[in-house]
Amino acid sequence: MTKKLSISSFTPVSGQSAPDAIVRRLTDAITSGDLRPGDKLPREDELAKSLGVAPMTLRNALASLREFGLVVTTRGRFGGSFVASDVSERLMEAARTSSMTAQELRDLTDWRRAISGEACYLAAERGTPCDFELIQRAAVEFLRCAADLGQRRMADASLHTLIAEASRSADLLREEIQIQEKLNILILSQPTPSLAKDTPSMRHDTLISAIISRNPEGARKEMLAHVESTYNWTSSMSKAYRK
Numbered sequence: 001m002t003k004k005l006s007i008s009s010f011t012p013v014s015g016q017s018a019p020d021a022i023v024r025r026l027t028d029a030i031t032s033g034d035l036r037p038g039d040k041l042p043r044e045d046e047l048a049k050s051l052g053v054a055p056m057t058l059r060n061a062l063a064s065l066r067e068f069g070l071v072v073t074t075r076g077r078f079g080g081s082f083v084a085s086d087v088s089e090r091l092m093e094a095a096r097t098s099s100m101t102a103q104e105l106r107d108l109t110d111w112r113r114a115i116s117g118e119a120c121y122l123a124a125e126r127g128t129p130c131d132f133e134l135i136q137r138a139a140v141e142f143l144r145c146a147a148d149l150g151q152r153r154m155a156d157a158s159l160h161t162l163i164a165e166a167s168r169s170a171d172l173l174r175e176e177i178q179i180q181e182k183l184n185i186l187i188l189s190q191p192t193p194s195l196a197k198d199t200p201s202m203r204h205d206t207l208i209s210a211i212i213s214r215n216p217e218g219a220r221k222e223m224l225a226h227v228e229s230t231y232n233w234t235s236s237m238s239k240a241y242r243k
């Protein structure tokens, strides 16, 4: 039996304990697609070292992640800690219990305009051919899992995170990851996921071609349109207005 992941697990809390901070960082890594379902986590001593925490602190954090059902640990020769294969369902389940007010949705959209719009501008300016290749691959992956809302959300988060990464701004990247987490909550809590299919907000082709053709102004414009159509789509069918 796994514990329910609460909304507070997604929300940055000031003065959070070290295990909470690690849970957050690992949840971030899962949200942004750095860690995928079934991925093996590094050995505990290596992971503790790379996160700059004591092994005991890491063990506590892993115990929480296991409780939430995000990580599975197995014993034996091929044992270790793995990202749960149903991690997107787990995150979806967590999202279902939450809702956003109309004002919060507008605030999120405005924040996203500033961060993702600028990240997109800079990605067109500073991105490398390797970044562009990864972005294109992520777009293909997004289309591949179009039928599954949970998987598609993860693929979309991963695509937007890669764009922010191509901006070469660590601060924009950090904020983009936070935005994507909020979008997980928003999109995965939609009461009618079937309506999510084939929406214009889910298209990325013009956005990506503006980035790749190194058209910063055009890329920002496309991103703002993408952000606004996500806003229109979610606010039209969201329970955001229930409150």
Ligand SMILES: [Zn+2]
Residues within 6 Å of the ligand: 156, 160, 201, 202, 204, 226
């Ligand atoms: Zn998108």
